[in-house]
Amino acid sequence: MLKGKVYDVSLGRGFYGTGCAYNVFAGRDASRLLATQSFDDGMTEAELDAPIDNLQDLTDEDLESLDAYVGLFTVKYQCVGDLIED
Numbered sequence: 001m002l003k004g005k006v007y008d009v010s011l012g013r014g015f016y017g018t019g020c021a022y023n024v025f026a027g028r029d030a031s032r033l034l035a036t037q038s039f040d041d042g043m044t045e046a047e048l049d050a051p052i053d054n055l056q057d058l059t060d061e062d063l064e065s066l067d068a069y070v071g072l073f074t075v076k077y078q079c080v081g082d083l084i085e086d
Helices: 010-016 031-036 060-076
Strands: 005-008 078-082
Touching: 005 060, 031 060
Parallel strands: none
Antiparallel strands: 005 078
């Protein structure tokens, strides 16, 4: 999920599947990880699996990076839904 959009990345199972290089992004909001490129910054599983991240503390550079990833995902993968808060 990026910025509330849920993508079907099953075409990329060789990247996102169990034990694969990008598995950390699968099944959760990957927005902060991709925006900051901070994959090893000590985030806990609880933080990774937290409710929707509002991303308010990201820098303009981070947000620009995230938007580039959203563009990439939009081209490569089908958006299958939106994640909304209750």
